[in-house]
Amino acid sequence: xxxxxxxxxxxxxxxxxxxxxxxxxxxxxxxxxxxxxxxxxxxxxxxxxxxxxxxxxxxxxxxxxxxxxxxxxxxxxxxxxxxxxxxxxxxxxxxxxxxxxxxxxxxxxxxxxxxxxxxxxxxxxxxxxxxxxxxxxxxxxxxxxxxxxxxxxxxxxxxxxxxxxxxxxxxxxxxxxxxxxxxxxxxxxxxxxxxxxxxxxxxxxxxxxxxxxxxxxxxxxxxxxxxxxxxxxxxxxxxxxxxxxxxxxxxxxxxxxxxxxxxxxxxxxxxxxxxxxxxxxxxxxxxxxxxxxxxxxxxxxxxxxxxxxxxxxxxxxxxxxxxxxxxxxxxxxxxxxxxxxxxxxxxxxxxxxxxxxxxxxxxxxxxxxxxxxxxxxxxxxxxxxxxxxxxxxxxxxxxxxxxxxxxxxxxxxxxxxxxxxxxxxxxxxxxxxxxxxxxxxxxxxxxxxxxxxxxxxxxxxxxxxxxxxxxxxxxxxxxxxxxxxxxxxxxxxxxxxxxxxxxxxxxxxxxxxxxxxxxxxxxxxxxxxxxxxxxxxxxxxxxxxxxxxxxxxxxxxxxxxxxxxxxxxxxxxxxxxxxxxxxxxxxxxxxxxxxxxxxxxxxxxxxxxxxxxxxxxxxxxxxxxxxxxxxxxxxxxxxxxxxxxxxxxxxxxxxxxxxxxxxxxxxxxxxxxxxxxxxxxxxxxxxxxxxxxxxxxxxxxxxxxxxxxxxxxxxxxxxxxxxxxxxxxxxxxxxxxx
Amino acid sequence: xxxxxxxxxxxxxxxxxxxxxxxxxxxxxxxxxxxxxxxxxxxxxxxxxxxxxxxxxxxxxxxxxxxxxxxxxxxxxxxxxxxxxxxxxxxxxxxxxxxxxxxxxxxxxxxxxxxxxxxxxxxxxxxxxxxxxxxxxxxxxxxxxxxxxxxxxxxxxxxxxxxxxxxxxxxxxxxxxxxxxxxxxxxxxxxxxxxxxxxxxxxxxxxxxxxxxxxxxxxxxxxxxxxxxxxxxxxxxxxxxxxxxxxxxxxxxxxxxx
Numbered sequence: 001x002x003x004x005x006x007x008x009x010x011x012x013x014x015x016x017x018x019x020x021x022x023x024x025x026x027x028x029x030x031x032x033x034x035x036x037x038x039x040x041x042x043x044x045x046x047x048x049x050x051x052x053x054x055x056x057x058x059x060x061x062x063x064x065x066x067x068x069x070x071x072x073x074x075x076x077x078x079x080x081x082x083x084x085x086x087x088x089x090x091x092x093x094x095x096x097x098x099x100x101x102x103x104x105x106x107x108x109x110x111x112x113x114x115x116x117x118x119x120x121x122x123x124x125x126x127x128x129x130x131x132x133x134x135x136x137x138x139x140x141x142x143x144x145x146x147x148x149x150x151x152x153x154x155x156x157x158x159x160x161x162x163x164x165x166x167x168x169x170x171x172x173x174x175x176x177x178x179x180x181x182x183x184x185x186x187x188x189x190x191x192x193x194x195x196x197x198x199x200x201x202x203x204x205x206x207x208x209x210x211x212x213x214x215x216x217x218x219x220x221x222x223x224x225x226x227x228x229x230x231x232x233x234x235x236x237x238x239x240x241x242x243x244x245x246x247x248x249x250x251x252x253x254x255x256x257x258x259x260x261x262x263x264x265x266x267x268x269x270x271x272x273x274x275x276x277x278x279x280x281x282x283x284x285x286x287x288x289x290x291x292x293x294x295x296x297x298x299x300x301x302x303x304x305x306x307x308x309x310x311x312x313x314x315x316x317x318x319x320x321x322x323x324x325x326x327x328x329x330x331x332x333x334x335x336x337x338x339x340x341x342x343x344x345x346x347x348x349x350x351x352x353x354x355x356x357x358x359x360x361x362x363x364x365x366x367x368x369x370x371x372x373x374x375x376x377x378x379x380x381x382x383x384x385x386x387x388x389x390x391x392x393x394x395x396x397x398x399x400x401x402x403x404x405x406x407x408x409x410x411x412x413x414x415x416x417x418x419x420x421x422x423x424x425x426x427x428x429x430x431x432x433x434x435x436x437x438x439x440x441x442x443x444x445x446x447x448x449x450x451x452x453x454x455x456x457x458x459x460x461x462x463x464x465x466x467x468x469x470x471x472x473x474x475x476x477x478x479x480x481x482x483x484x485x486x487x488x489x490x491x492x493x494x495x496x497x498x499x500x501x502x503x504x505x506x507x508x509x510x511x512x513x514x515x516x517x518x519x520x521x522x523x524x525x526x527x528x529x530x531x532x533x534x535x536x537x538x539x540x541x542x543x544x545x546x547x548x549x550x551x552x553x554x555x556x557x558x559x560x561x562x563x564x565x566x567x568x569x570x571x572x573x574x575x576x577x578x579x580x581x582x583x584x585x586x587x588x589x590x591x592x593x594x595x596x597x598x599x600x601x602x603x604x605x606x607x608x609x610x611x612x613x614x615x616x617x618x619x620x621x622x623x624x625x626x627x628x629x630x631x632x633x634x635x636x637x638x639x640x641x642x643x644x645x646x647x648x649x650x651x652x653x654x655x656x657x658x659x660x661x662x663x664x665x666x667x668x669x670x671x672x673x674x675x676x677x678x679x680x681x682x683x684x685x686x687x688x689x690x691x692x693x694x695x696x697x698x699x700x701x702x703x704x705x706x707x708x709x710x711x712x713x714x715x716x717x718x719x720x721x722x723x724x725x726x727x728x729x730x731x732x733x734x735x736x737x738x
Numbered sequence: 739x740x741x742x743x744x745x746x747x748x749x750x751x752x753x754x755x756x757x758x759x760x761x762x763x764x765x766x767x768x769x770x771x772x773x774x775x776x777x778x779x780x781x782x783x784x785x786x787x788x789x790x791x792x793x794x795x796x797x798x799x800x801x802x803x804x805x806x807x808x809x810x811x812x813x814x815x816x817x818x819x820x821x822x823x824x825x826x827x828x829x830x831x832x833x834x835x836x837x838x839x840x841x842x843x844x845x846x847x848x849x850x851x852x853x854x855x856x857x858x859x860x861x862x863x864x865x866x867x868x869x870x871x872x873x874x875x876x877x878x879x880x881x882x883x884x885x886x887x888x889x890x891x892x893x894x895x896x897x898x899x900x901x902x903x904x905x906x907x908x909x910x911x912x913x914x915x916x917x918x919x920x921x922x923x924x925x926x927x928x929x930x931x932x933x934x935x936x937x938x939x940x941x942x943x944x945x946x947x948x949x950x951x952x953x954x955x956x957x958x959x960x961x962x963x964x965x966x967x968x969x970x971x972x973x974x975x976x977x978x979x980x981x982x983x984x985x986x987x988x989x990x991x992x993x994x995x996x
Contacts, residue, residue, distance in 0.1 A: 209992065214775055214837030216992035221838075231918070292942030466980040524885040602839045603764050683916035689993045697993070 007331065008275055012150040012432060014282035018143030018440060025139070026107055026130040033130055036115030038462045042220070043113035044331050044389020046454060049230035049614035050109045052122030053197060054238070056121035056618050061189045067096055068185065072727075080515060081730035083171070086178045090727070093182025097245045098146040101190055101238035104137030104447060112229075116464065117516050119455065119471040122515045126471055127297045127306070130455060130479075133417070134448035135292045138440045141241050142285050143184075145249045152176050164266040166260075167538065173257040173274060174511045177504060180250045181723040187242035188716045189631050192576060194239030195709035197621035199580040201613070203704050204587025218460040221601055223594045223608035224587055227617045229457050232450035235708055236483060240446050240490065242676035243245035247493045248436050250719055252277045254500035255429030256560060261507045264538065271330040273426065277433040279332070280344065283324045283348050286315070291317035310445055316530040317438040318348055326435065336423075340430060342412030347431030350405035351492055357397035357486030361390065362671030363481065364679035368394070373676040373685060383676065383699035391669025391706075395661045398488065402495050402660070405431055421542045425503040432496035436488075447480030448488035454515030454667060455540025480678075484671045487712065491644045491667060494715035495660040499642045501722035505729065506545050509645060512730035513537050523733070526550050526644060549645040557643040557738055565721070566658035568635055572717050573662060573710040575628040583620030590616050632717050634725040637731070648725050663714035670707025673699035741801040743783040743792065745824055745862040745894050748947070752783070752816040752824075754792075754801045756809035759843065763835030765811045775948060778835035779863060781962075787828035820857075821864045822893035826963050832971040834953060836989040847959070847972035848908040852877055857906050857929055859943070859957075867947030871902075871928055874941035877968060882939070883915040884964040898973075905929060918952055920944075921946045954992040966988045 034040045076082040111133030119126035158173060188203035205224030209215040215222045216363035218229075259273030279679045288692075291313035297306055325344045329337045361368050368390050375386040406428055413427020414420035436442075452475035459472040513523050514534040522532045531537050540548070551558060591614055602607035640648045677696035685692040725732070741754040744762055753945035755762050759782055766778040783793065783859065793815060800813045816823075835841040854873030861869045872879050876899055882888065883895050904912030914922050930939045953973075960971040979987040 059773065082743075214989070216988045216990060219988070463984060466984070469980075469984075521924050599770065603761070685915065686918040686922070687916040688954065691920055693918065695991060707835055 002474065002628075005271065005275065008150075008153075008385055009723065011156075011275075011282045013643045014285045015146035015150060016145045016482055017289070018139040018285045019147070022103070022139035022143060022340060022702070024097065028130055029107065029111050029114060029136070032114040032136050033117050034113040035120070037461060039113045039116060039458055042226075042458050043109070045226045045610050046112065046229045047109040048231070049481065050105050050233050051227055052611075052614060053230060053234055053618045053621075054102060054105060056622060057189060057193055058272050058638035059093070060622050061186060062374065064189070065091065074295060075731065076372045079517060081512070081734055083175045083178070083511070083515075085156065085175045087211050089175060089179035090182040092148055092152070093179035093184075094186040095182070096148045096241050097183040097186040097190075099244050100137070100245055101186075103140045104237045104241045105233050107133050107136040108233045108447060108451050108454070109453045112459065113458050115451060116458040116462070116468070116472055116483055117473070119459065119468045120464065122299050123471045123474065124297045124299060126455070126475055127295070127309070130451045130475055131295050131444060131448050132292070133451050133471075134446070135441070135444035137237055137241050137447035138288065138442070138444035139285070139712040141245045141442045141443055142248060142281070145245055145252075146281055146285065148179065149249060149252060152179060153331050160593035166264045166270055168536070169260045169267070169270050169274060169699065170264070170507070171511065172540070173253070173260040174508050177257050177508065178727050180246065180501075181720075182725045183242070183246040184720040184723040185597045185633070188245040188632060188720050189625060190242035191239045191708075191716045192628055192713045193400045193621045193625040194234040195576065195705075195713055196237030196478035196579045196583055196624050197617045198239075199705045199709045200369075200583030200587050200620050201227035201617045202708075203232040203580060203584040203701060204591070204617075205262070206701060207584065207592040208589050216313070218457040220461045221604060221608065223591045223601070223610060224290045224613045225457070225461070226610035226690070228589070229454050230614055232453050235383070236450040238448050239712065240486065241443065243490055243712060244436070244439055244443055244446075244493070246641070246719055247432075247490070247497045247553065248281070249471065250440050250723070251429065251432035251436050251493070251497040251500055253530065254497065254504040255426065255433050257504040257507050258422065258429045258500065260425040260502075262426045268732050269335060272334045276329065276334060276340070277430055277725045279328045280325050280430070280433055280437050280736075283328060284321055284437030285440050286439050287317045287320045287324065287337075288444070289308070290320070291438065292444060292676065293442040301474075303474060303477060306474060307481060310434070310448075310478065310482060314441050314445060317441050318352075321434070321437050322348065325437070336413065337731045339412040339415050340427065342495070343409035343427035343431045344437075346405050346409040346412065347434030347496065348608065349418075350401050350431065350496070351435040351489055353378055353401040354398045354488045354492035355485040357394070357401065357405050358485050358671070359481070360667060362484045364675040364682070369672045369675045370442030370679060372672050372699070373679040373692070375443065376676070376680065376692035376699070377686060379691075380695040380698040383695045385703060387669045387673045387676070387699055387703065390672055391665045394668040394672075395639060395664045396490060398664045399661060402492065405496065407498065424439070425500075425542070426501065429500035432493060432500050435493050435496060442486070444488060445482045449483040449486070452476045452479040484675075485673070487707065489541060489663075489717055491660065491663045492665070492711065494719055497668050498652075498656050498660075498718040498722050501719065501726060502649075502656065505649070505652065505722060505726050506542055508726045509549075509733055510540070510727040512733040516734055526646070526738075534582070549649075551646045551649045555646050557647040558650040561639060564635065565651040565654025565656070566638060568631070568655050569659035569714060572628050572632060573666065573714065575631070576624075576710045576713050577705050579624030579628070580709050581622075585615065586616055586620055587613060598686040632720050633724055636721045637728050640725060640728055640732035641734050641735055642737050644682035644738045646649060647738065648732060652717055652725055656718050659714045659718040662709050663718075663719055664715070666706040667709030670703035670705075670711060674707065676700075739783065741797060742881040743785040743788070743815075744780045745783050745820060746778065747781045747821070748779050750817070750820045750864045751814055752820045754813040754815055755811060756801060756803065756927070757811055757972075759831070759833045760841045761813070763833050763841030764839035767835045767837060767839040775837045775839075778836050778953070779832070780835070781798045781832050782830040783824060784828045784830055788824060791823055805888045807985075809881075819865065819897060821962075826894075826967045826969055829962060829969055832960055833985075834990075836953070836986065837987055839924060840986045841988040842983050842986040844960070844971040845974065846969050849877065849968065849970040850958075855906050857909075857932060859900040859902050860897045861900055861947065862895065862897045863947070863952060865894075867894055868942050869947065870940050870942050871925075872931055873932065874939055878968075879940075880961055880963050880968050881965045886965075892960070894964045896960065898951065898960045899957045909933065918955065921972075
């Protein structure tokens with residue numbers, strides 16, 4: 001067993017601190033009263049619906065995990081094509097991600113009525129309850145993520161036995177990377193299923209309200225209202241949490257694997273390079289907690305002041321991580337401290353630019369969204385056209401930010417030596433870690449949104465006083481802004497994480513070949529090069545590896561992979577969009593049935609059957625998520641088996657390129673349509689009820705699955721395809737046809 | 739049980755019903771199985787005050803509980819020239835029902851007197867339904883329209899004054915941001931004509947009322963009467979609506995697609 005540096009123990013300690021504070025915040029939230037009987041009743045409907053959804057979701061995911069674990073066990077123990085730790089690592093990755101989702105949802109559904117009730121006292125109290133509830137999700141995600149990583153590191157360090165420390169660390173980090181697939185698979189179901197659920201309920205409920213009944217949003221007479229509130233939690237709490245859990249763990253693990261490969265020659269430096277991303281994440285947790293305590297608002301605060309108080313927390317955490325990451329690198333005495341630190345700062349800046357660009361293109365305070373709103377003067381068609389156009393244009397800044405992020409993080413880490421590929425790629429990985437290091441507070445800000453939204457719904461349904469509604473409206477409106485920037489952050493971090501995973505795929509291939517050499521005399525690369533020993537494989541440089549596998553643009557299999565990868569992004573989007581359409585249709589039918597068969601719903605004499613609407617959305621989500629999910633998992637395996645490593649690399653590049661741009665486009669178009677409607681509702685272009693309003697409502701409805709289902713699901717697709725490729729790399733090198 | 743008598747304004751009809759105003763509004767708006775929807779503007783009429791014109795036998799025969807004891811929702815008594823036959827003094831509260839069946843009562847109020855304005859926007863509701871702009875204040879307008887000396891007149895009139903915001907002062911340049919009227923440029927043109935032709939007192943903006951009145955555009959309230967007497971139903975302020983009739987107000991502000 002290799003001695004672990006003392007500094008390592010700060011990582012599990014920090015994860016436990018995160019979980020401790022999450023528990024502390026949870027207790028604080030639970031101490032608050034849920035308010036009147038009616039408020040408790042509404043909250044209980046939402047809670048029951050959310051838990052019913054999770055139970056069903058975990059049942060389906062459980063079956064899927066069982067099948068995959070059996071498959072991995074066969075590959076690992078039957079064919080020696082995988083590390084024997086993979087099935088267990090895969091399982092824990094998924095389990096902890098699901099656990100984070102469960103805790104987050106539980107807290108969020110307990111918090112909405114409490115937030116509404118706190119709003120009866122003061123704005124600051126309500127902000128505190130909502131934000132600290134969001135912080136539970138944020139801290140549980142980073143706490144469980146880092147706990148799982150550190151636990152596996154300790155276990156593998158104890159059990160894995162290799163001739164050299166460097167090889168041992170290579171095996172440990174690449175094995176740990178596979179637990180990311182568990183998180184990825186769980187995130188896929190959470191994001192896709194959650195996205196379909198939330199929009200089936202939202203669009204279905206809206207269509208009933210607007211087309212069928214003229215019922216306002218959050219009206220208790222609308223049978224789909226509770227499902228809509230459940231959907232906010234399912235999509236934006238559990239779905240977003242699982243997405244970022246995956247990015248968080250994926251970026252740390254990929255960077256550790258890249259670090260292990262880049263510093264193979266010096267065991268001491270190698271250990272430091274592995275620990276650096278984990279330590280930055282660990283310090284990020286402490287800084288996130290400090291940031292969470294900085295969030296408070298004055299009574300009667302304006303929208304701008306509320307946003308400022310939320311930003312204060314995230315800005316302080318981000319500023320401190322810049323300072324502390326340098327200290328970590330200094331303490332570790334890592335080579336090229338300034339360069340690695342520059343890469344971390346690059347990641348942070350990239351995240352900020354993407355967030356700001358998202359805000360610019362989706363907020364009604366800026367011209368792009370106002371222009372979409374103005375196009376409503378000529379009807380819904382021009383709203384759709386201008387929204388699509390603006391969404392496409394809006395991809396430029398995030399893409400250029402990522403491009404600049406890749407260039408600078410690579411150059412800083414490699415000391416401006418473009419040939420120093422492995423350390424340059426480590427720089428890209430650590431940039432992603434820098435971006436996600438303060439996820440504790442960033443996710444708290446994201447999860448706060450649906451809690452405030454549900455609190456507003458609770459206040460509406462329970463007909464609380466105008467002052468209370470004004471406060472919950474302010475919090476809800478703030479939540480809409482943070483949700484839009486949160487989506488930009490999730491996409492940006494997914495892109496950088498996927499890039500780091502793509503780079504670490506090569507390292508997994510090496511391990512796959514080394515494992516093959518345990519049973520075979522030699523391994524022959526597609527270009528004819530033959531290797532005979534593990535040490536020979538370990539010594540191959542990244543560039544040579546690409547040459548041996550013929551990963552170049554003149555190889556048709558690479559081009560085939562790129563085409564299939566690009567297509568995957570669109571097909572996946574199309575499937576999830578259609579899924580929302582079908583599930584929303586089923587919801588409309590159910591609501592019509594209830595109006596027809598349960599007399600007195602509209603007069604308020606009888607309560608609608610809320611549970612049935614939740615069940616319909618749940619059923620729709622579970623059914624509809626299967627095809628896109630299966631596709632996302634099977635296509636990388638099939639491409640690997642048919643077109644080999646070159647084809648897989650092409651697939652991942654195509655998927656990442658098209659998926660990232662498409663995700664930005666869909667999220668920004670959807671967000672801008674939503675806010676164009678709000679701009680009109682605020683009294684512009686005729687205001688509520690005008691022809692312009694009706695046109696923007698149509699735009700908003702079209703944009704709903706864009707921003708909340710298909711766009712966010714693409715984050716998972718681009719990461720999951722890399723993860724599947726990584727985990728199945730052993731099979732790819734052993735059995736690929738071409 | 740004595741049935742209630744309601745005067746529906748859009749379209750005009752005199753209806754006997756066993757339902758309370760709230761139930762009647764909901765019934766008229768969404769029916770029983772929610773297969774229809776549409777706003778309703780109606781008044782409760784003092785049955786005793788119009789006993790001489792009511793077909794009492796017919797009401798007693800038809801307006802009785804239905805099978806299963808369900809109260810009779812509506813018995814139409816008259817659908818033509820109804821408003822003119824009802825004395826203004828017999829009118830009780832006004833009720834506004836939203837698309838989804840929420841009803842708000844508006845009690846009679848004191849007319850605050852004419853407020854000087856260069857233009858007023860009126861939506862006539864009964865017996866005719868054009869939307870017009872006028873230089874006349876509500877009391878003057880009702881007098882002008884019902885005294886019978888003009889070529890175009892009606893015996894009695896029900897209408898509501900709508901907001902014009904800044905267009906009253908500057909019809910050419912005021913941004914009209916929060917005014918949801920269709921063809922806003924046409925409205926500006928009409929205001930210009932009204933302003934530039936000294937002898938002209940009113941101009942038609944829209945010839946036909948689509949039966950969808952956006953309640954949020956109401957300026958001061960509803961006016962019903964003739965050149966002898968007039969009742970005024972003041973529309974509550976936004977603050978009051980938020981405080982006391984929030985559910986109705988939310989419903990009134992939400993839009994539907996027909």
